[in-house]
Amino acid sequence: MAGPVRFLSPQEHAVLEAACERCIPATDAHPGARALGVADYIDGLLGAFLVDPPRIWAGGPFSGRHGGEPGFDTYLRLSSLEELAWRTRIEGSQGIPERERLGPVKGWQQEYRDGIAALGADYCDCDGEEQDRRLDALPGFKALCYEHACEGAYGAPEYGGNRGGAGWRAIGFPGDVAPRGYTDAEVSERP
Amino acid sequence: MSDCDAAIVGSGPAGATAAHVLTEAGWSVIVLEKGRNHLLDLEPPFGPLGAVSNDELKLTRRHFLGPDPWLEPRTYRRSASDGDRLETGDVNNLPSTVGGGGSHADGKLPRFREEDFRILSHQGAVEGAELVDWPFGYDEVEACYAEAERVVGVAGEAGANPFASWRADPFPMPPGPDMYCARLTSEAATRLGYHPYRAPTGVNSVEYDGRPACNNCGFCAYYGCPIEAKGDPVAPLRHALRTGRCELRPESVVTDVLVDGTGRRARGVRYLDRELDLHEISARHVILAGGAFETPRLLLRNGLGNPDVVGRFLSFHFQTFVLGIFDHRLHGHRGRAVTHLMDDPIVGDGDVAAAARDAGLPFLRGGIVEHGAASGPVMEALHSPAGPMHSRLMVDSPLRDCMAAFTMQGEDLPVATNRVDLDPQVRDVYGMPAGRVTYAPHRHEVACAEHWAPRLELVMREAGAQRTFWATSPALPGTRGDLPGFRAPMSRHIIGTARMGDDPRTSVFDRWQRLHGIDNVMCADSSVFPTSTGYGPTLTIVALAIRASRALAGLDPLRSNRARP
Ligand SMILES: Cc1cc2nc3c(=O)[nH]c(=O)nc-3n(C[C@H](O)[C@H](O)[C@H](O)COP(=O)(O)OP(=O)(O)OC[C@H]3O[C@@H](n4cnc5c(N)ncnc54)[C@H](O)[C@@H]3O)c2cc1C
Ligand code: SF4
Numbered sequence: 084m085a086g087p088v089r090f091l092s093p094q095e096h097a098v099l100e101a102a103c104e105r106c107i108p109a110t111d112a113h114p115g116a117r118a119l120g121v122a123d124y125i126d127g128l129l130g131a132f133l134v135d136p137p138r139i140w141a142g143g144p145f146s147g148r149h150g151g152e153p154g155f156d157t158y159l160r161l162s163s164l165e166e167l168a169w170r171t172r173i174e175g176s177q178g179i180p181e182r183e184r185l186g187p188v189k190g191w192q193q194e195y196r197d198g199i200a201a202l203g204a205d206y207c208d209c210d211g212e213e214q215d216r217r218l219d220a221l222p223g224f225k226a227l228c229y230e231h232a233c234e235g236a237y238g239a240p241e242y243g244g245n246r247g248g249a250g251w252r253a254i255g256f257p258g259d260v261a262p263r264g265y266t267d268a269e270v271s272e273r274p
Numbered sequence: 275m276s277d278c279d280a281a282i283v284g285s286g287p288a289g290a291t292a293a294h295v296l297t298e299a300g301w302s303v304i305v306l307e308k309g310r311n312h313l314l315d316l317e318p319p320f321g322p323l324g325a326v327s328n329d330e331l332k333l334t335r336r337h338f339l340g341p342d343p344w345l346e347p348r349t350y351r352r353s354a355s356d357g358d359r360l361e362t363g364d365v366n367n368l369p370s371t372v373g374g375g376g377s378h379a380d381g382k383l384p385r386f387r388e389e390d391f392r393i394l395s396h397q398g399a400v401e402g403a404e405l406v407d408w409p410f411g412y413d414e415v416e417a418c419y420a421e422a423e424r425v426v427g428v429a430g431e432a433g434a435n436p437f438a439s440w441r442a443d444p445f446p447m448p449p450g451p452d453m454y455c456a457r458l459t460s461e462a463a464t465r466l467g468y469h470p471y472r473a474p475t476g477v478n479s480v481e482y483d484g485r486p487a488c489n490n491c492g493f494c495a496y497y498g499c500p501i502e503a504k505g506d507p508v509a510p511l512r513h514a515l516r517t518g519r520c521e522l523r524p525e526s527v528v529t530d531v532l533v534d535g536t537g538r539r540a541r542g543v544r545y546l547d548r549e550l551d552l553h554e555i556s557a558r559h560v561i562l563a564g565g566a567f568e569t570p571r572l573l574l575r576n577g578l579g580n581p582d583v584v585g586r587f588l589s590f591h592f593q594t595f596v597l598g599i600f601d602h603r604l605h606g607h608r609g610r611a612v613t614h615l616m617d618d619p620i621v622g623d624g625d626v627a628a629a630a631r632d633a634g635l636p637f638l639r640g641g642i643v644e645h646g647a648a649s650g651p652v653m654e655a656l657h658s659p660a661g662p663m664h665s666r667l668m669v670d671s672p673l674r675d676c677m678a679a680f681t682m683q684g685e686d687l688p689v690a691t692n693r694v695d696l697d698p699q700v701r702d703v704y705g706m707p708a709g710r711v712t713y714a715p716h717r718h719e720v721a722c723a724e725h726w727a728p729r730l731e732l733v734m735r736e737a738g739a740q741r742t743f744w745a746t747s748p749a750l751p752g753t754r755g756d757l758p759g760f761r762a763p764m765s766r767h768i769i770g771t772a773r774m775g776d777d778p779r780t781s782v783f784d785r786w787q788r789l790h791g792i793d794n795v796m797c798a799d800s801s802v803f804p805t806s807t808g809y810g811p812t813l814t815i816v817a818l819a820i821r822a823s824r825a826l827a828g829l830d831p832l833r834s835n836r837a838r839p
Contacts, residue, residue, distance in 0.1 A: 106660040113665035140338050143327030144500035159325060162310060162525065162548060164703060168342045184703065185347065185362070215661070225660065233655035237668075238331040254668045255675060256607065256651050259328030261500045264489025267451035270609035273602075 087123055087243060088138060090130035090192065091199070096122055098199045098206045103232045105214050106225070113253040116232055124235025124244030125228075129192050131173060136160045139169055141241050148248075149263035155241040191227070198224035278304045278521075280826075281543045281557035283528045283572070286374020287812050288799035289563030290507030291819035293514035294425065296561075299827035302519045304555055305511075306545050309340045309371035311524035313498070313508060320515045322508075326377070326498030330650040333497045339369035339378055345703040346370070348567070349710040350762040352748075353691070362700055365711050365762045366590060368565055372524050373498070375565070375766065376507040376812070380495035380611040381476030382644065383428050383506075383813035385419050387620070388412040388439045390807040397637045403687035403716050404587065406804045409776050409785035412439050417832035418817040423474075425513075426816060427482045427505035430474030437469065437617045442834040450479040450488055453613045455604035455678040456645040460614040462737035463645075470616040470645060474813075477610055478503045485509070488610065495611035495649065506812065523547075527704055531560050531576050531795060540795045546704055559826065563798040563819075570694045570771040570801060571709040579782040579789060584772055585695050587688035588711065589806035590765040591641055592719035593747040596680040596730040597648075598739025603675045606647020612681075614645035619682055619726050620808040626725065633721040640722045641683035641808025643730065648674040678739065680730050683767065684723060685808040687716040694771050713748075713763060720750065767811050772801040787822035796826055 091099060100122040109115030116122070131138040136158040147153030161169060167181060175190020176182035201224070202217050203209075209217070218225050235244030237251065239259065245251060251258040279301035282289045293303050312325035332338045340346075348365035351357065368375035389396040391408040399405055420443045422428075429447035449472040452460075460470035477488045477499075488503035502508055514520035525548035532542045532554065542556040562569045570585040578584075619626075619640025630638040648654065654674040658667045667673065692714065696707035727744040734742045748763045749755035774797075775781030778790035783802045789795040798819040800811045807814075824831065 107664050108662055110665045110669075112669045115665070139336060140332045141327070141329055142325065143329070144322070144324040145327065154324065155327065155329065164345055164548075165310075165342060167703070168337075168344045171344065184701070185344065229660045230656065232660075234331055234335060234652055237651040237655055238335075239329050242331055251651070253665075254651055254671060255603070259491075259493065261328050261491040261493070262489060264491040265608040267490070269605075270451040270490050271454055271457060273454055274605055 088127045088130040088133050090133065091126050091195070094204070095196070095199045096126060098202055099125060099195065101207045101214060102202060102218055102228055105211065105218055106229045106232045107236055114249050116236065118246065119236050119250050120244045120246040121232045121235035124238070124242055125195070125231045127243035128231065129173060129195060132170060137166070137169065138242070141239060145261055146239065146241070146259050148258065149260045151262050155239055194224065194227055198228065276556040276558050277542070278302045278555065278557050280559040280561050281306065281555055282561040282563055283543065284374060284563035284565060284568070284799070285372050285507070285511060285522060286368070286563065286565060287376040287507045288565070288815050288819050289374070289561065290376070290511040290514065291425065291816045292561045292563060292798045292823045293520050294510035295820055295823035296827055297514045297517040297519040299829055300519070301827060303514070304557070305520060305522045306526040306528050306543065307372050307522065307524050308527040309369065309524065311372040312339065313372040313377065314512060316515070316522055318516070320512045322502055327500055328491055328493035328497065330652045334650065335652065339371040339498070341367055341370035343367065347700055347702065347708050349697045349700050349708055351710070351712050352714045352761070353712060358698055359700070359710060361759065361762060366567070366764055366766060366768060368766055368768065372522065373507050373511065377498040377504055378496060379766070379812065381504050381506060381812070382473045382612055382615060382810050383423070383426065383476045384474050384615060384642065384809050385439065386412070386807050386809050386814055387437065390805070390809070393805050397639070400636060400687060400718060403689055403718070405687065406773070406775065408804050409774060413838055415817055415821060416440070416442060417834040418821040419813065420835065421820050421832055422813055422816040425510055426476045427478055427485070427509060428474050428476050428813070429479040431472050434471035435469070435615070435617060437621050440839050442836045445474060447479045447482055450475065450477060450613070451490065451609060453606060453609050453647065455606050455647050456612070456614040458737040459645045459678055459680070459733060463616060463733050466733055466736055468616050468618045468733065470614045473613055473615045475610060476504055476506045478505065483509055490609040492607040492609055506816065528572065529704070529706065531572065531578060533578070533792065538792055540792055550704070559794045559796065561796050561798055565799050566768040566771045566801040567694055567709055569797060569799055571696070573772060574696055575706060578792065579772060580778060583780065583782050585693045586690050587770040587773055588692045588694055588713060589686035589688055589769040590713070590763040591767045591806060591808070592684035592686050592715050592723060593765050594682040594684060594723040594727050594744060595746070596727055596734060596742065596744045598678045598734030598737065599672045599741045600676045600678065600738055601740050603671070604647060604678055605675065606678065607650070611649070612644040612646035615642045617642055619643060619722070620685070629721070629725045633717070635718055635721060638718065638722045638725060639685040639808060640726050641685050642810070644681040644683070646679050646681065648677045648679060678734065678737065680734070682723070682726055682730065683765065683808055683810065684719050686806045687718050688770055688805055689716050711762065715748065769800045769803045769806045769811055772797060773804045774802040775804060786825050787818065796822055798822060
């Protein structure tokens with residue numbers, strides 16, 4: 084499997100990681116966003132087109148965790164229209180007419196760059212309360228960040244987050260289980 | 275000489291079934307599908323492509339099976355008083371891909387009941403809705419239902435549903451395993467006098483038709499099946515391809531049905547390929563199977579079909595969700611998404627009749643109640659708050675692992691102002707006007723939800739839930755869920771937008787699903803349903819596609835294996 088994709092600078096990545104940790108904090112029973120690699124997941128999404136095929140859709144049919152050959156770590160090709168849609172979402176419309184059919188789109192790369200900048204270069208050094216205050220002052224950015232943090236915490240590890248399946252383990256969810264699946268008794272009986 | 279006997283628009287359950295029946299009858303068909311192919315190899319032996327997987331991000335967050343709402347937006351408003359539109363993007367989208375919504379669905383496939391085909395005679399008229407009887411009855415369709423169950427491969431238990439209409443044959447397969455939570459809820463329902471039963475499901479409980487038994491992986495509703503244990507529509511599509519008379523062209527967007535100079539015959543279709551080049555193919559017949567949203571959109575764009583009716587009477591199902599939170603884990607992520615159904619809200623009782631009278635309505639007809647559970651953890655997380663509560667809630671899992679769910683698919687009465695039309699401004703990436711939904715429920719649906727939700731909450735409590743709550747889709751104004759971005763109905767059951775009937779003044783297609791006025795255009799999808807009923811539409815789509823396609827090919831009508839008891 085290819086190494087991690089980086090779009091953000093190390094400083095930006097650190098700020099994002101701290102912000103995600105406020106959204107998904109570590110507890111005794113649950114690793115926080117930092118330990119789960121949630122910022123790596125988001126960075127991978129922002130940099131999806133830095134690799135070919137882009138890291139949008141993991142392959143199949145199985146991950147190899149429960150039998151079968153691992154297929155999740157190769158990525159599927161996008162059609163040219165799908166690429167247009169995903170580049171628009173990620174990179175923004177940038178004045179390109181075909182990306183502005185439904186109006187200008189700012190793009191996640193810029194949303195994150197701006198949001199991270201607005202949190203401040205000293206964000207990592209602030210205490211939790213101050214970090215929450217700054218994040219709450221950017222409700223749109225917080226919502227975007229939280230949405231992606233949830234994906235990064237509990238999506239398949241091949242996308243860069245949910246490190247080693249630790250997000251799934253914490254919540255008692257086995258993740259993808261094909262082709263082994265569950266026995267009929269496991270479906271019907273109380274655990 | 276035409277390029278083919280039939281050009282089929284769409285490869286979902288409707289189009290795949292038509293392709294299967296027509297190729298078996300010796301016809302050559304070309305299936306045009308606007309979405310991509312992730313389902314099966316287009317070269318013999320047409321095996322699986324291995325692209326679908328237990329991947330919540332790809333399947334539920336990243337539009338893998340399409341349509342991408344930015345490329346092909348739809349728009350939504352509740353009524354004209356919302357202005358041109360309230361929302362733009364995903365409006366009750368079914369996948370746009372080879373196989374359509376079929377493999378994405380988890381395939382509860384009940385038959386309709388006899389009275390569903392004659393609701394006007396059975397129940398009487400309702401103000402504000404245009405109820406009609408269907409142009410044929412259940413007895414005429416029974417054999418097609420049986421054939422649909424064989425083609426798709428339906429697992430079920432004859433006699434388990436005391437309200438089911440008669441059937442001539444057993445199900446092709448025995449039912450699969452019961453989910454633990456559905457055992458709790460169905461046993462509770464039985465104690466309270468309701469009649470739950472094992473859901474007939476288009477999922478192999480044993481090896482069937484060369485496809486393996488379900489392994490209970492649990493990534494079922496909203497996912498394709500990685501091992502092809504779901505038969506619809508991979509089974510009919512593969513059968514059609516194996517005849518050598520079916521050509522399937524993915525990434526082919528039909529823009530027009532071509533009509534000859536007389537205006538009374540279609541001569542083929544025009545479509546855009548993946549390079550956006552236009553092509554025409556000539557065909558003796560055109561079969562519309564784009565689903566009940568895209569079929570009227572195509573007809574409207576082309577000015578075809580009775581203009582007073584096309585697009586109108588759009589029905590979803592008015593969904594009532596009753597959620598129960600238990601103090602222990604239910605592992606709803608194991609196995610299929612729903613394993614039990616009950617028809618009690620369709621059939622009604624004295625209590626319902628009284629509620630209808632109180633509401634000033636002649637009747638209240640709900641829908642099947644699906645006994646199921648919550649889905650994946652990303653979805654759960656998105657419904658949990660950010661911050662300190664997040665990690666605790668995810669570990670305790672009240673919104674997933676400890677939650678059971680009822681979904682009532684409430685019958686949605688046909689209302690003329692509920693419709694699909696063409697958005698005046700928004701266009702898709704192909705430059706065609708987006709389809710626009712104008713939809714608000716009839717007060718019957720709301721009264722029905724209000725009647726049943728508290729009763730279903732009692733069932734949940736009887737099953738052991740500590741806390742219960744309910745919501746509807748679309749959300750009622752002012753209730754939880756009535757939020758920007760979530761206002762459009764999300765049932766994925768789309769019905770009635772080009773109804774069939776004997777009178778060309780009040781319908782679009784005739785009883786054989788042929789377009790009034792251009793009889794070599796047939797519609798195979800649920801656009802033609804005159805009413806929505808309270809059941810998932812798909813088995814009936816397949817059964818009617820069999821019936822109409824056989825008639826088109828000049829085959830004898832199927833006969834039931836035994837007479838009506
Ligand atoms: C998660 C989920 C669960 C469901 N569960 C159930 C259930 O339990 N029971 C049930 O009965 N139903 C269920 N459904 C609904 C079921 O999927 C649909 O009823 C069914 O797919 C409709 O079949 P169809 O062939 O009419 O249309 P579709 O499946 O929508 O297929 C239409 C196809 O036509 C293509 N198309 C449209 N326009 C064009 C064009 N102009 N050119 C080329 N191609 C075109 C589309 O891309 C699409 O692939 C569920 C749906 C979902 C999403
Ligand atoms: S639960 Fe069964 S039918 Fe559903 S996707 Fe998994 S293996 Fe396929």
